Amino acid sequence: MANTVRFLLNGKRQELADVDPHLSLLDFVRESRQLTGTKEGCAEGDCGACTVVIGELTQDGVGRERVALIPVNACIRLLPTLDGKAVFTVEALKAASGTFHPAQQAMVDCHASQCGFCTPGFVMSLFALFKNDASPNRAQTCDAIAGNLCRCTGYRPILDAAQVMYQDVAQAQAGCTTSLERWMFTPATSDAAPMPGESELAAALRQLVREDALRLESAHGTFIAPRTVQDFSATVLAHPDAWILGGGTDVGLWINKALQTSATIIYTGEVEALKHVSVIDEGLRIGAAVPLEPAFRAMNRLYPELAHVWTRFASWPIRASGTLGGNVANGSPIGDSMPALIAIGATVVLRRGEAQRTIPLEELYLDYKKQSRGVGEWVETIIVPKRSAQEVLHVAAYKNSRRNEQDISAVFAAFAIALDGGVVTRCRVAYGGMAGTPKRALHAEAALLEKSWSEASVRAAMQALREDYAPMTDMRASAAYRMQIAQNLLLRFWLELQAQATSNPPVRVF
């Protein structure tokens, strides 16, 4: 069994033994490698000052080996999860000749840095955008930097830089001396064959691929990354108190903020069978280790109505790291995927050892931080049902949070109703932020079901929400506001369906 972490850091191969499994990538690059360009702003993945880009071996649509580049928050990314990957920090962007990467040069030319502390993070987010999107519009650019906070500039020059960086690419490329640099200095081209630099990097990553599990032992704890579902499930069963680590977007906070440790951490991210979305008869099968971003993209094909809330779910680095399985298994009352999944009737496959059982998602959640999972039982798969051809299903979800980008919901509402001749024939309503768990609104559903879809029945359902929920007051919202929003979002759903039918003006700001 492998017992060292192997990865590429700015092109240089690293092989580390005796690694504290709680060590973040940020602390490693700053403290052990003196790469201080990457900054700590919050240590919880909310400011983006620590943004780095990770390269992962992948395949494109025609089976060619590629390197996918994604931005991640180094502060909550545990070092052992980098095994087999390439890490790029801001120090890697400038060409050896001294020529700046187009993202860097554009930031300089647009006067887009003031204090400069957030700047390396922005540069890395722009680099990720540059490599993933050849011509982003303003909304796409805002999304790409939604996880980066700047307190000085007011963002306008940074948004400008995100356009300007595509303009003088050829000039910058003239300063490149290696194939890797030339690839990094070339914007995304979705259908192009891999450039030599990408192929070389892919080959280097191929050298790091391992077939057996990674098991890191240190005085500070053990990190285990199984390769197969069987091994993973057996490992979880053998260490029922271990932390199960997905993308680390929550576990990172346990370490950095709650100052907790765990003797054993078991990682989902190397279990090949958990990393795929497959199309099945019922709909989609989403493995527990599929990151949020690809999971959302897959779901958007079945439920395009949900796309806007998935963008608002969190910043790109969080969506690229965090997993749908982690969100579901963590079961936070303010997790955003669950109300939507419950509304569309998703189920989960739970597994304990070799035993599997499938339950409706809402049955996973019993009470605040209390689930129907047994000891050693874990979330293996999420099944997203497809739409039935037999009914007209209207789906909508709304997120309400203090800020549009990278924020946690005060209230998340999700609705799915089937209409037949103006009568509600099937109906599922679920909310986050309204109870100790993500929860269906059974009284409201009852008020709608088999009634005509009218403002009167909607208003009755709005009243019924008071029987479904007794929300709490916290720093995000008061109980009264939560209830009012919950009701109004149901009204919005009705108004929007009406507006679609009558092509009335839009009825919302966002």
Add this chain to the structure above:
Amino acid sequence: MRPSIDPVQLTIDVSRHEIAAPSRHESAHLHVTGEARYTDDIPAPRGTLSAAIGYAPAAHATLKSFDLSDVITAPGVVGVFTASDVPGVNNYGGIVLDDPILATGLIEYHGQPVFMVVAETHLLARRAAKLAKYEIEVKTPILTLDDALAAQSYVLPPVITGRGDAQAALARSPHRISGKTHHGGQDHFYLEGMVSLATPLEDGEISIHCSTQHPTEVQHIVARAMALPDAKVRVECRRMGGGFGGKESQPALFASLCAIAAARLDRSVKLRLDRDDDMIITGKRHPFQFEYDVGFDDEGRLIGADFMLASDCGYSADLSGPVNARAICHVDNAYYLEHVRIRNFPCKTNKVSNTAFRGFGGPQGMFLIEHVMDEIAHVLGKDPLDVRTINFYGLTDRNETHYGQPVDDNILHDIVPELERRADYRARRDALRQQNATSTIVKRGIALTPVKFGISFNATHLNQAGALVNIYADGSVIVNHGGTEMGQGLFTKVRQVVAEELGIESGRIRVSATDTSKVPNTSATAASSGSDLNGMAAKDACRKLRERLSDFAARKWDVTAASIRFINDGIEVDSNGSMLRMPFGELVHDAWFARVSLSAQGFYKTPKIHWNRDTFKGRPFYYFAYGAACAQVAIDTLTGEMSVERVDILHDVGSSLNPALDKGQIEGAFVQGMGWLTGEELKWNDAGVLTTHAPSTYKIPTAADIPETFNVWLVENSPNREDTIYRSKAVGEPPLMLALAVYQAIRDAVSSLTNYRDMAQLNAPATSEAILNAVMTAQHALPNANARR
């Protein structure tokens, strides 16, 4: 736009090459590559330890005892420090000695430092700091301004000031309204948290790297805490990752703690606050609560005003005295207050001590008067812009502030109509009102508000600065000055000044870290004064060097010193019909060989200003900076969500030293002000515990929050009428208050719900929840449509 100044007053050297150029930030190339070193990035000396603070678990309590045995035995711990370990004065108060470095006996806010633990790593220190056991007797905390006012709980004595006879004026006014309003505080959220690194040197000396806007105060307070002479403490700061006022008075606490531990352990000690600890331990913008009683004529012209301003200062005075003074001095904003009474209560609460934050009381004072302007307009059924305009300070009369300073540089009469035109304010206002009549859910609002902001520290003695310019024999130059770089571009502007004065390329010039051993007794880089003060001091140093070099060259060439020009990276003189020229490098080498001193100290003190803090009268400000903003918003009446759709700004920077940097200051300040008034909300629970202490719960604006149409123009052809550095104006703070337009536009949008019959009942911050509450209040008022007030 007509020029607002007589051209003959100006003496602009058309040959200037550096000034007014949109030079990039001097560190931009280091920012984007990650090569710019902040305090935590400096390679630390061998064996550097990390510190963490153990802080008070209650807002108000008697600290009977605490048990640190688990802290001491925790993994990696090297030392633990309490109040009794402070060798000198256990207090970091800059003005009033009411800020203990480490608490003893009495706990006055949740988060107050009680002890410090030093360990091998940052994480080990943080873990150990949580292991203390406290025995405390909890007392009832004062957490609200209402409670503080009722208990007459103040950090400083209340102030009553004003002008004329407000009561008589109110009594004779044809219209009179009164009311209350309030706004919240604001966390600075500098991206780089508080950090200090102390290294013990020989013979008791301490060297400190600190992220601070005020190295001199850090030096003085560390020396006091260590019982050392100032000369044994050296403080350096190359740059901060943002300051915004948060690093004016507060870094002294963290630097003192580091120094105490470093001296005792004889090892370098770094204290870098985790973000949550930073937000819990450090002070914020002062929230204010207001009452007003104003009388006015049919046109909306103010006749009399009675204002009450209560500020939440937290547990100690800190900078609250000057903050409140600036609030009092800006309660007029752009408007003539002939008869006014102002009562000001600097309230003491059991919260973290609130401190400087960009605007420093100015935004608070203006919040009140701008609220009042809208209320007056509403009562009279007028466009608020007309009411604002009619109240502007006059050009020839009605032009003395309530604190006795003449407003003799007023350009609002030019700026505001110009912005009104560029923003197409009137037509858009009409169009939005029509749109609102048919748009059922989304409502839009618009507002145009002016800003007049006084430039200089109120306290006259702070308005001084020093600079040191060294020219090396190879022709390279170092400039050092008392100002600090926090992103605003001060170092860039000072470098431009030196390049201009010496006629050299800026590539020759390095701006070095602010350093108390090079330029002593400096003021904080605050009050927007950085380039006004330090630019002038650097210019003074350059003038001395030019004189010496001119004298030298004059002797060499046998010409008059006055005929020598410093230009094109060298000197030139016309002599007998031909031009003599010497490159700068050759000049300074020869001057050095001829034993000419190539190092000069410069000094500057702002002229004309004076302030009597007892009578609240004087001329505290050298000049005023002006601006205006027009904002359009859309609100969602189902959720209270709000979008800023368009903003137009016309702002006065005098003759810009660097239009790119100035535009950056305007945009950044505006968005920061927008955050203060909209999404940024600090919440404390009933026990006085801050519950919004991280970016997960405290939400500053992101890129998507800024308006898609965001026009920012600098006022053209409008040099400062005072003799500032190249006739420029300060720009750090004034544009923050332009964001009041956003807040007033939200009120306008909410008011549409009653068809503008009722003024929106809204306080700041206008979060979604606050807006929805205002919307629902307006909707519930609708059935009583006849009850016109």
